[in-house]
Amino acid sequence: MPASALKEQLTEDAVDMSDLTNSVGFLTRLAQVKTYETFFEDLGEYGLRPGEYSTLLLIGRNPGIRQGVLAQTLRVKPAHMTKLIRAFEDRGHVERTIPDHDRRSVELSLTQAGRDFIEKHRTAFTKHEASLKSSLTEAELVTLKRLLRKYSGFAAEEEN
Amino acid sequence: MPASALKEQLTEDAVDMSDLTNSVGFLTRLAQVKTYETFFEDLGEYGLRPGEYSTLLLIGRNPGIRQGVLAQTLRVKPAHMTKLIRAFEDRGHVERTIPDHDRRSVELSLTQAGRDFIEKHRTAFTKHEASLKSSLTEAELVTLKRLLRKYSGFAAEEEN
DNA sequence: TCAAAACAGTTTCCTAGTAAACAATTTCAT
DNA sequence: ATGAAATTGTTTACTAGGAAACTGTTTTGA
Numbered sequence: 018m019p020a021s022a023l024k025e026q027l028t029e030d031a032v033d034m035s036d037l038t039n040s041v042g043f044l045t046r047l048a049q050v051k052t053y054e055t056f057f058e059d060l061g062e063y064g065l066r067p068g069e070y071s072t073l074l075l076i077g078r079n080p081g082i083r084q085g086v087l088a089q090t091l092r093v094k095p096a097h098m099t100k101l102i103r104a105f106e107d108r109g110h111v112e113r114t115i116p117d118h119d120r121r122s123v124e125l126s127l128t129q130a131g132r133d134f135i136e137k138h139r140t141a142f143t144k145h146e147a148s149l150k151s152s153l154t155e156a157e158l159v160t161l162k163r164l165l166r167k168y169s170g171f172a173a174e175e176e177n
Numbered sequence: 178m179p180a181s182a183l184k185e186q187l188t189e190d191a192v193d194m195s196d197l198t199n200s201v202g203f204l205t206r207l208a209q210v211k212t213y214e215t216f217f218e219d220l221g222e223y224g225l226r227p228g229e230y231s232t233l234l235l236i237g238r239n240p241g242i243r244q245g246v247l248a249q250t251l252r253v254k255p256a257h258m259t260k261l262i263r264a265f266e267d268r269g270h271v272e273r274t275i276p277d278h279d280r281r282s283v284e285l286s287l288t289q290a291g292r293d294f295i296e297k298h299r300t301a302f303t304k305h306e307a308s309l310k311s312s313l314t315e316a317e318l319v320t321l322k323r324l325l326r327k328y329s330g331f332a333a334e335e336e337n
Numbered sequence: 338t339c340a341a342a343a344c345a346g347t348t349t350c351c352t353a354g355t356a357a358a359c360a361a362t363t364t365c366a367t
Numbered sequence: 368a369t370g371a372a373a374t375t376g377t378t379t380a381c382t383a384g385g386a387a388a389c390t391g392t393t394t395t396g397a
Contacts, residue, residue: 032235032238032239032242032246032250033238033239034235034238034250035238036231036234036235036238037231037234037235038326038331039322040231040306040309041208041212041309041310041318041321041322041325042212042215042216042227042231042306042309043231044322044325044326044329044331045205045208045209045212045325046209046212046227046252047252047325047326047329047331048201048205048208048325048328048329049205049206049209050252050329051328051329051330052201052202052205052206055202056202066382066383067202067206068383068384071196071197071200071202071203074196074197075192075194075196075197078192078193078194078195078196079192079193082192083345084345084346085344085345085346086192088346090192090194092206092207092210093383093384093385094384094385094386095345095346095347096346096347096348096349096384096385096386096387097383097384097385098346099346099347099348100383100384119344119345119392119393120391120392120393121344121345121346121391121392121393122344122345122346122392123345123346146200146202149200149201149202150201152327152328152330153324153327153328157324157327158201160320160324161201161321161324161325161328162199162201162204164313164317164320164321164324165201165204165205165207165208165321166198166204166207167312167313167317168208168211168312168313168321169204169207169208169210169211170211170312171198171204171207226352226353228353228354243375244375244376245374245375245376248376253353253354253355254354254355254356255375255376255377256354256355256356256357256376256377256378256379257353257354257355258376259376259377259378260353260354279362279363279374279375280361280362280363280375281361281362281363281374281375281376282362282374282375282376283375283376338396338397339395339396339397340395340396340397341394341395341396341397342393342394342395342396343392343393343394343395344391344392344393344394345390345391345392345393346389346390346391346392347388347389347390347391348387348388348389348390349386349387349388349389350385350386350387350388351384351385351386351387352383352384352385352386353382353383353384353385354381354382354383354384355380355381355382355383356379356380356381356382357378357379357380357381358377358378358379358380359376359377359378359379360375360376360377360378361374361375361376361377362373362374362375362376363372363373363374363375364371364372364373364374365369365370365371365372365373366369366370366371366372367368367369367370367371
């Protein structure tokens with residue numbers, strides 16, 4: 018993106034952003050946009066969206082997790098989780114079980130195809146997580162994550 | 178919780194999040210959600226959304242800014258900016274001007290009503306920015322903003 | 338015991354934001 | 368000059384995600 022991007026950049030640089038360069042809200046939005054762009058560059062070809070990606074990983078780590086707990090953990094609303102799960106079900110990657118001890122709830126687990134899918138793309142997943150961090154040093158990365166957790170009130174209970 | 182508590186239920190605290198607690202992507206999403214929640218608590222009563230808030234401020238700071246430059250600065254797509262601007266126009270807060278020197282473009286500025294609106298709610302705006310930061314110390318805040326800028330490739334190395 | 342309340346998930350409808358095709362204007366290469 | 372290409376913004380059609388009302392199930396309390 019040579020000459021034209023340069024011109025755009027110049028125009029953009031002239032904008033007075035003094036309200037925004039110091040706004041945590043705006044900067045987290047920038048970070049979010051960056052994350053999405055990187056995600057689609059790295060993993061878009063598998064037809065997986067960011068929310069789906071973390072949903073799948075979390076079910077894999079926590080077989081039998083209840084759907085509502087999953088939604089709460091990922092900070093999405095139950096209504097949206099219903100849609101995510103149905104899409105995974107249609108693809109044959111996730112299995113829904115209604116347990117006898119509480120027939121209101123839904124317990125989730127990966128199917129064999131779901132586990133195969135993760136395994137098949139594990140390299141790309143790992144590469145993606147690495148590329149997300151590429152612009153920071155390791156020390157900066159540790160600090161950024163700690164501050165993001167503190168800012169968002171995320172109690173990082175268990176150290177692993 | 179008598180006899181049937183044999184099956185250990187996976188509650189939120191017990192969820193294995195080892196893929197996510199170290200994912201910058203997930204943590205930026207948490208920060209984004211936190212920011213939105215705080216925004217609606219502080220400013221929701223004025224019928225203003227986060228994107229609208231920064232749009233209005235930026236036009237106020239940069240009278241005559243072109244619509245496309247504004248979109249690029251805020252990292253939203255031109256198609257969406259068209260809708261945001263139309264909403265402001267309908268409310269009588271923003272004015273669109275087609276300049277003679279390039280009749281493809283649109284130049285934006287606040288109306289008197291727009292300036293009055295900002296002035297009227299300036300206290301709430303300031304209070305909101307402060308409450309966004311409340312969970313961090315001043316030093317942590319400076320570090321967080323610096324790292325977010327670096328992570329998201331936000332050039333703006335002009336100190337103000 | 339049994340109606341009322343609470344809970345877990347779903348459905349319906351709505352908003353924020355994007356992608357792609359489009360129209361109008363300007364620029365660029367002959 | 369002039370047709371091709373690039374640009375600026377808009378329209379249309381779509382996806383991610385949320386709010387509120389709803390269904391079915393479990394718990395609670397008199």
